[in-house]
Amino acid sequence: MxxxxxxxxxxxxxxxxxxxxxxxxxxxxxxxxxxxxxxxxxxxxxxxxxxxxxxxxxxxxxxxxxxxxxxxxxxxxxxxxxxxxxxxxxxxxxxxxxxxxxxxLSRMNRVLSVHPEDLDCVVEPGVTRKQLNDHLRDAGLFFPIDPGADASLGGMASTRASGTNAVRYGTMKDNVIALTAVLANGEIITTARRARKSAAGYDLTRLFVGAEGTLGIITSLTLKLSGIPEAISAGVCAFPTIRAACDAVILTIQSGLPVARIELLDEVQVKACNAYSKLNLAEQPTLFVEFHGTEASVHEQAERFGEIARDFGGGEFAWATRPEDRSKLWQARHDAYWACLPLKPGAKALATDVCVPLSRLADCVDETKRDIEEMGMIAPIVGHVGDGNFHTVTLVDMNDAQDVAKAKSFISRMIHRALAMGGTATGEHGVGQGKRNYMEAEHGTATLDAMRAIKAALDPQGIMNPGKILP
Amino acid sequence: MxxxxxxxxxxxxxxxxxxxxxxxxxxxxxxxxxxxxxxxxxxxxxxxxxxxxxxxxxxxxxxxxxxxxxxxxxxxxxxxxxxxxxxxxxxxxxxxxxxxxxxxLSRMNRVLSVHPEDLDCVVEPGVTRKQLNDHLRDAGLFFPIDPGADASLGGMASTRASGTNAVRYGTMKDNVIALTAVLANGEIITTARRARKSAAGYDLTRLFVGAEGTLGIITSLTLKLSGIPEAISAGVCAFPTIRAACDAVILTIQSGLPVARIELLDEVQVKACNAYSKLNLAEQPTLFVEFHGTEASVHEQAERFGEIARDFGGGEFAWATRPEDRSKLWQARHDAYWACLPLKPGAKALATDVCVPLSRLADCVDETKRDIEEMGMIAPIVGHVGDGNFHTVTLVDMNDAQDVAKAKSFISRMIHRALAMGGTATGEHGVGQGKRNYMEAEHGTATLDAMRAIKAALDPQGIMNPGKILP
The missing domain is CATH 3.30.43.10 (Uridine Diphospho-n-acetylenolpyruvylglucosamine Reductase, domain 2)
Incomplete structure (x- = not known):
């Protein structure tokens, strides 16, 4: 010992x-x-x-x-x-x-109940998102939040995860109806009823979503479910520049087009995915999009998006009409992180995310990309751009102090760039240890003090996941 | 003094x-x-x-x-x-x-900024919902949350208000991106950035939404806006029984039909609205519905809803195609409270709301209606039924102790009925003083203690709106 x-x-x-x-x-x-x-x-x-x-x-x-x-x-x-x-x-x-x-909590992996008539279910925290969706498929339902990994739903709630469907279905914040948690005092609380809305007191559900286990440990979750859409249509479209792709995204969202997924991959990421996932895409900035609805509405959405894409120089649309082609496309997207690794053999891939107001997306991505080029780094950009959220996957030789220092300064600049544009230091990865030191810049002292007061109230000894979130 | x-x-x-x-x-x-x-x-x-x-x-x-x-x-x-x-x-x-x-706060009524490209705006807390929508109209935008009154946005956030559009657009919880508030210690906090999503620490935004001024006083709000739909179609449909109307609602939601509004009025409320708002509706349980989208998608939604309604014995659909007819319809719905008053001259109208899982809506409304009839009371039922949320407006002669006692016991039964069905004591009116004594039954001691700990942490002297929410 x-x-x-x-x-x-x-x-x-x-x-x-x-x-x-x-x-x-x-x-x-x-x-x-x-x-x-x-x-x-x-x-x-x-x-x-x-x-x-x-x-x-x-x-x-x-x-x-x-x-x-x-x-x-x-x-x-x-x-x-x-x-x-x-x-x-x-x-x-x-x-x-x-x-x-x-x-x-991985052994607490039972789906406790599914209420198809209420479009909700109750699960233990160790159930993973894929496990839940396998369980739900026959009922014609799905849980839309899809971070890259097959994460546990308790962990996804705790880090306020989102993913590719968030632009249409929201994040964990929007899809956890209620939860139970063990507090530092050993008591179990239930944050809300199963009703779809409530005005009955403080929103403890949302307080625990994103708290990363620092306020208590989630022991069950009531989740909102969605019906598997009648029709799904997905496709990819290449753009001449990353700014053109971003501008197409901005106009899509502003037009109120209810796109289900709209994902950006820069040309470096496309090249990596082509190699890793055996795709054959043009190595240009590319959008992966998907539409959900009825046959007619999906057709209409796709047509409208096509018009917007053309306005920004988007190339011919390649549709993935068969379910297996769609699966391949989104699996490639989810594997983007792993696809990056061979770009710099032996390097570690550091995924960082920021999120900015949509109007600043093109600026933020563009400046970040310039920074990457100026630094001579390999750092593909990939993002849930419909929310203004994007990631860089910086490849770093951890044995090369200079490479590490370069990457650290790049990530710091990226975060401060996002903050200066009214954005946040993390759109979906959470704070943990890695983003703690940016919380003062993001929130200011008074707000952090309020968070600290809440933390101290629920965990006076500071035993719940210490050293996370609060600097 | x-x-x-x-x-x-x-x-x-x-x-x-x-x-x-x-x-x-x-x-x-x-x-x-x-x-x-x-x-x-x-x-x-x-x-x-x-x-x-x-x-x-x-x-x-x-x-x-x-x-x-x-x-x-x-x-x-x-x-x-x-x-x-x-x-x-x-x-x-x-x-x-x-x-x-x-x-x-009514003099703090400036719209501070509108960002059409980001679909958001920043307002002072005294701006009312109608004032904001007047301000936004020319930009093709609107703020969807619409409680009956022309309430202030600070008040709407504080009570976690919703209204007729919540089934499609969510409640205040889903439409406040960030807020600033003065805490009991006099400090001003800003709860979040303007980015659409964030995983950067505790969700103070959602903590203040619904806190009814017990944790601090909201001094500005960043609100999510929506584009005014390209096409809107609204109509009314009468049903043979209130259960049939509820069942039509349940199937509509379960089918994933993206209805924008779906409101139930029982025959008593329809009669009251006919008289007050000069309508000419059949005096039967009735649904008011509205669809938002493109011309084609609205047409398709309306057709599908029509099929569902017919399956449950719904009568012929009366469409309000002209904007002025739609306005008249929804104004009548918003005036439902005032329409009730003449039903019992001299009486006070006590509006109470509960919310249950959708699968229990028909049961809860049905049992509540039977209770009203058995008690020989006048209490029209009206509801945002797409969320499982409904209201009774109980007419009470405040000078008649027996009438008051009868109404109190009815409301208490209605709340306990909702709680027993997995519902909440209030879907959108908040707790205030009126629902405080149901919080123990709804949340249990451990959860209330957690709320009390948070209250004490942010307001140790208990000066912020004492006597509300927490029993």
Missing amino acids: AQMLDERTREPAADEAVRAVIAGLASHFGDRLATGRAIREQHANTVTWLANEAPDAVVFAESAEDVQIVVRACAKAGVPVIAFGTGSSLEGQVNAPLGGISID | AQMLDERTREPAADEAVRAVIAGLASHFGDRLATGRAIREQHANTVTWLANEAPDAVVFAESAEDVQIVVRACAKAGVPVIAFGTGSSLEGQVNAPLGGISID
């Missing part, structure tokens, strides 16, 4: 406390508590340059009561608790900088 | 404090501070059986700095502060049960 704690500098008293908590939990959980190094490091997964900071132990919870037992034991001893879903968060959300107990 | 404070029982020390605060504020605000009885009572407007509980003084704020000055003076002396918009809230939200200073 001593070796384990060597990894960090911590007060000896705290280490004593951790040892006692682990011993107590081990006697209750048996082989559902693990302290092996490999398993602990897996639970501090980070897809950034943030160091892996492993928890002291991992408990595999199977019920809300399990979560309560861990939280109560940790609260009593002042030991940190970190919730873990699938570990696909991008800003170090599951790291344990102060050690503590990671609660792995 | 002594006379003024006689109206309540309060500690003499507190009265001293109030007198000192008023004297201090009077020297700053001059004739923008009022203590006359009539004006104070106007600022404690209540459309329920709740007694008028006037504040000790009213300050007409013209800027966020004015609000800060009042809040700081009140915080120093431990005196309550109540925000006031237009006074059209329905559950006693602007009452001053512990006295204090009412801040009238």
Whole structure:
């Protein structure tokens, strides 16, 4: 155990406390508590340059009561608790900088109920988005939020995830009707009823969505579902410049065209996807679009979008009419991150996202792209541009200090550029550790103090996922 | 001043404090501070059986700095502060049960900026919904949230208002992008950036939407706007029974038909509207519907809805194709409350709303209607039924103790009926004083304690609109 704690500098008293908590939990959980190094490091997964900071132990919870037992034991001893879903968060959300107990929720993966007549369902937090959609398919329903990874729904709620469908269906904020959570005091709260709307008190649902486990641990979610559209039409269209593609997006949204997906890939990303996903696209800035509706309305939407695209020099539209072609297209989009890796063998791919008001999208993407070129970096751009949200995937040789420094300064400039345009430091990846230091610039002191007051009110000891969100 | 404070029982020390605060504020605000009885009572407007509980003084704020000055003076002396918009809230939200200073925000009524390219605008809290829509019309934009009254947007945010368009456009929760608010400590916070989505920390925007001024006072709002649809089609359709009408609504929503408005009026309400708004509708349970889209899609939606209506015995559809006919129809719907008053001359009309999962709508409306009949009351039913939300407008002779008791027990049963069906005590009117005593049944102790902790964290003295929301 001593070796384990060597990894960090911590007060000896705290280490004593951790040892006692682990011993107590081990006697209750048996082989559902693990302290092996490999398993602990897996639970501090980070897809950034943030160091892996492993928890002291991992408990595999199977019920809300399990979560309560861990939280109560940790609260009593002042030991940190970190919730873990699938570990696909991008800003170090599951790291344990102060050690503590990671609660792995992946075994809480039951779909508890589906109410097709109410277009909702209740799930445990470890259910993944693909698992849920497989479960729902026969009922003609789907859950639209689709981050790149097959993330857990508890994790998606906690990071306020969105994805390619957000422009039409909203983000997790809009698709969680209610949730239950274990608070730092060990109590379970239910944030809302199953009714579609309510004006009955503070919106605790939205407070927990995006709180990254710093206010409590989600143990179930009531989710809004959507009917699988009668007709779906998807296609790709290449543009002469990235600004032309962005301008086409802006006009599409302004026109009120109810596009379901509208995704930008710059020419570098298209080239990467061609290689990785065996596509055959022109290597130009490209939009992937999709329309949902009835046969007639989808046809009309596609026609209108085609007119807008042509106005901005968009090339011929390549439609993916068969379901398998559509799947291939969107799988390629979801695999964009992995497609980037071969562009610089041995490099780490650092995905960063910002979001700006739509009117500034073309400026922000354009300036960011210029910055990438000036720095001589490889950093494909890909984005959920209908919301003004885009990502860079910066390829960095982590053994080259200069390369790391260059990437860090580039990402910092990108964030400050977005903030200066009225945007946010993160549209959908969350804050975690990676964006903490931008929160002061984004929110200002008074607002951060209000967030801190709420945090202190619900977690006075600061045991819930410490070191995240608040600087 | 002594006379003024006689109206309540309060500690003499507190009265001293109030007198000192008023004297201090009077020297700053001059004739923008009022203590006359009539004006104070106007600022404690209540459309329920709740007694008028006037504040000790009213300050007409013209800027966020004015609000800060009042809040700081009140915080120093431990005196309550109540925000006031237009006074059209329905559950006693602007009452001053512990006295204090009412801040009238109606003079903060500037539209600060409109960004048509981003489909958003920034307004002061005293701008009313009709004022904003007049301002936006030439830009081809509108703000969809439409409670019955021409309420202020600050008040609408504070009560989490919705209305007839919510089924398509969402509620205030979905249409406030960001807001600024003065906290109890006198600081101004900005809850979010103007970007369409963000994962940058706790969702303070949604926390303040629906908080009824108990956490702070909203001083500006960034609102999401929608394009005025290219084509609008509205109509009415009568049904043989209220259950048949509800079942038609349920199937419409389940089918994914993107109806913009779908409103139920029972036969009592139709009769009242016929008389008040000079309509000529069959006096049967009736749906008012509206479709938004392109010419073709509106036509298709209307056709599909017609098929569903016919399946449930719906009569011939009467279309309001001309804009003036549509306006007349929706004005009649918005005037439903006023139309009820002549049904029982001299009576007070108590509007109560609940919201249930859609699958329980027909049951809940049906049982409520039977209850009304069994009690021999006059209480028309009208509702935003696409969300599972409906209202009763109970007509009560406030001088008849038996009538009052009957109405109170009816409303209590209606709320508990909704709660038992997985619904909420209020879909859109808020909690105020009127629904406070149902919060324990709705949320449970642990959840209410979490709300209390947040309230105490942001308002440790409890000066912000005391006596509301939390029991």
